[in-house]
Amino acid sequence: MRVRLDPGLCQGHGRCYELAPDVFGEDDEGYGTVLGDGVVPPGAEQGAKRAVANCPERAIAFEAEG
Ligand code: SF4
Secondary structure, three states: EEEEEEEOOOOOOOHHHOOOOOOOEEEHHHHEEEEEOOOOOOHHHHHHHHHHHOOOOOOOEEEEOO
């Protein structure tokens, strides 16, 4: 499971890194970032799903692992 984040859509509400701090971080201005390569670590799947479902801008999504 891997996530991606579209910085052009992100408005910095911060829900992603609050719900899934092992998957998302924040930049200096509070916008969301993907930690590392975006691969969701074991145990963080539920938080990642909640983050994707709760992003008000639909800026984050799951992508198929290649
Ligand atoms: S929840 Fe969505 S809009 Fe908010 S910081 Fe995360 S990616 Fe950006």
